[in-house]
Amino acid sequence: MSEVIVITSGKxxxxxxxxxxxxxxxxxxxxxxxxxxxxxxxxxxxxxxxGLENRIVYNLVDVVEGNCRYKxxxxxxxxxxxxxxxxxxxxxxxxxxxxxxxxKLVDELKNEFDYILLDCPAGIEQGFKNAIAAADRALVVTTxxxxxxxxxxxxxxxxxxxxxxxxxxxxxxxxxxxxxRGDMMSxxxxxxxxxxxxxxxxxxxxxxxxxxxxxxxxxxDTTLPGKAYLNICKRIMGEEVPFLDLSNDGFFKKLSRMFKxxxx
Amino acid sequence: xxxxxxxxxxxxGIVLVLDPDVPFEDLLIEIGVRFDDSSKYFNSNTxxxxxxxxxDLSSEEIDRILDLIxxxxxxxxxxxxxxxxxxxxxxxxxxxxxxxYPSSQEGAEDETHFIYPEKNDxxxxxxxxRSGQTLESSGSLVMIGDxxxxxxxxxxxxxxxxxxxxxxxxxxxxxxxxxxxxxLSMTPMQVQISDIIGRAPDKPKKRFGSKPxxxxxxxxxxDNIYIEPVSKSVLNDIxx
Numbered sequence: 474m475s476e477v478i479v480i481t482s483g484k485x486x487x488x489x490x491x492x493x494x495x496x497x498x499x500x501x502x503x504x505x506x507x508x509x510x511x512x513x514x515x516x517x518x519x520x521x522x523x524g525l526e527n528r529i530v531y532n533l534v535d536v537v538e539g540n541c542r543y544k545x546x547x548x549x550x551x552x553x554x555x556x557x558x559x560x561x562x563x564x565x566x567x568x569x570x571x572x573x574x575x576x577k578l579v580d581e582l583k584n585e586f587d588y589i590l591l592d593c594p595a596g597i598e599q600g601f602k603n604a605i606a607a608a609d610r611a612l613v614v615t616t617x618x619x620x621x622x623x624x625x626x627x628x629x630x631x632x633x634x635x636x637x638x639x640x641x642x643x644x645x646x647x648x649x650x651x652x653x654r655g656d657m658m659s660x661x662x663x664x665x666x667x668x669x670x671x672x673x674x675x676x677x678x679x680x681x682x683x684x685x686x687x688x689x690x691x692x693x694d695t696t697l698p699g700k701a702y703l704n705i706c707k708r709i710m711g712e713e714v715p716f717l718d719l720s721n722d723g724f725f726k727k728l729s730r731m732f733k734x735x736x737x
Numbered sequence: 738x739x740x741x742x743x744x745x746x747x748x749x750g751i752v753l754v755l756d757p758d759v760p761f762e763d764l765l766i767e768i769g770v771r772f773d774d775s776s777k778y779f780n781s782n783t784x785x786x787x788x789x790x791x792x793d794l795s796s797e798e799i800d801r802i803l804d805l806i807x808x809x810x811x812x813x814x815x816x817x818x819x820x821x822x823x824x825x826x827x828x829x830x831x832x833x834x835x836x837x838y839p840s841s842q843e844g845a846e847d848e849t850h851f852i853y854p855e856k857n858d859x860x861x862x863x864x865x866x867r868s869g870q871t872l873e874s875s876g877s878l879v880m881i882g883d884x885x886x887x888x889x890x891x892x893x894x895x896x897x898x899x900x901x902x903x904x905x906x907x908x909x910x911x912x913x914x915x916x917x918x919x920x921l922s923m924t925p926m927q928v929q930i931s932d933i934i935g936r937a938p939d940k941p942k943k944r945f946g947s948k949p950x951x952x953x954x955x956x957x958x959x960d961n962i963y964i965e966p967v968s969k970s971v972l973n974d975i976x977x
Contacts, residue, residue, distance in 0.1 A: 627869045629867055630867030631869075666885065668883070
């Protein structure tokens with residue numbers, strides 16, 4: 474049975490597209506049939522982050538308007554044959570698609586795929602409404618910043634009002650050194666305010682910038698964010714995975730701790 | 738023979754004094770007899786009020802007596818005067834307090850609980866108010882849950898939040914300056930009581946990390962909003 478997950482946040486730039494790319498790729502790595510749908514019409518970038526921008530022929534609006542069949546628009550991923558992308562249009566805008574059309578399309582896709590991930594645009598208007606129309610479940614992405622949390626709170630309220638009951642939180646770009654200094658909210662602080670279940674925390678990492686620029690999601694590799702994203706995928710599939718210790722101690726800190734221990 | 742029924746009266750009203758110890762059926766027979774005897778006084782189609790003394794009667798018993806009188810005489814009885822002292826006091830108090838907010842603590846001599854239907858529509862709500870949501874109540878409001886920043890809780894009465902107030906609270910919205918806002922953790926964006934608005938002073942944002950919850954109450958004094966920790970003395974000063 475297919476699960477339709479919308480990845481949303483309210484605030485822009487917190488990591489929805491990056492999360493969609495990595496979670497989608499991670500689920501494909503775990504042998505699931507996955508399709509990613511970019512619902513940000515007019516400002517598409519899921520294709521760029523996946524590295525598939527030069528393979529686009531048809532897009533979401535073409536499918537919805539009946540110019541092509543959805544199979545013609547789906548793009549197979551470079552690395553995983555069970556992962557597909559349905560890109561958005563770059564030259565139209567959000568009013569080109571309605572929630573009903575989204576629902577119809579997703580219903581068709583449900584027959585073929587285990588997971589359908591919808592990358593939601595920022596904001597709360599038509600783009601958001603289109604994206605949540607067909608979703609069973611939501612992943613709310615936020616960074617540990619006051620403004621992002623305010624928007625995430627609003628989004629959660631709207632999701633609950635639209636009867637999406639399964640809502641999980643991803644805290645992105647957390648910097649444990651700042652948390653220790655008291656300059657940034659901890660993961661627990663964020664969870665306390667938003668009052669939904671945490672499904673994963675991803676640390677801020679240079680490797681992410683590199684991976685999105687190269688168009689190669691880093692999920693499943695040996696970096697900390699890579700591991701974090703893979704753990705999120707496993708938790709989505711129902712596995713219980715302990716949360717990673719994200720404090721990335723430098724070499725000297727580890728050394729000084731060793732000395733302290735030996736002195737006792 | 739002792740008389741179990743005595744009829745007293747004048748042109749406008751009858752008092753039926755009834756023996757409390759005699760079974761009701763016997764009494765009924767005797768009432769019939771009495772009225773027959775005095776029929777010449779009661780046979781001119783007069784309207785007369787009636788009241789009963791000496792014995793508590795159920796509505797059914799009163800009905801049967803009135804039926805009897807109707808059959809045996811040409812008396813018309815438009816109403817029965819209820820001389821029950823308790824009922825009288827009860828109604829009296831309700832009418833007295835009708836114009837103000839209930840202050841049943843003052844001057845209540847007995848244990849009766851007064852219910853004021855129009856004013857007692859208090860709201861009890863459980864759940865977290867998220868940014869952009871508003872909860873309104875015309876009566877006082879008790880909430881179990883948080884009010885997140887960007888959310889508003891509004892009431893014509895008082896507001897008690899068993900959780901964190903981080904958003905906006907408006908109490909006494911219809912103009913009651915005695916309203917208060919109480920929260921287990923009071924870090925509101927704004928507090929408004931009646932038409933007076935207060936906000937936290939500008940100071941550097943606190944470092945993150947949770948503080949232990951300390952219940953605080955916001956109220957108006959000298960047209961300013963004061964926020965103080967909840968203590969016995971503060972609670973005693975609250976005027977509902």
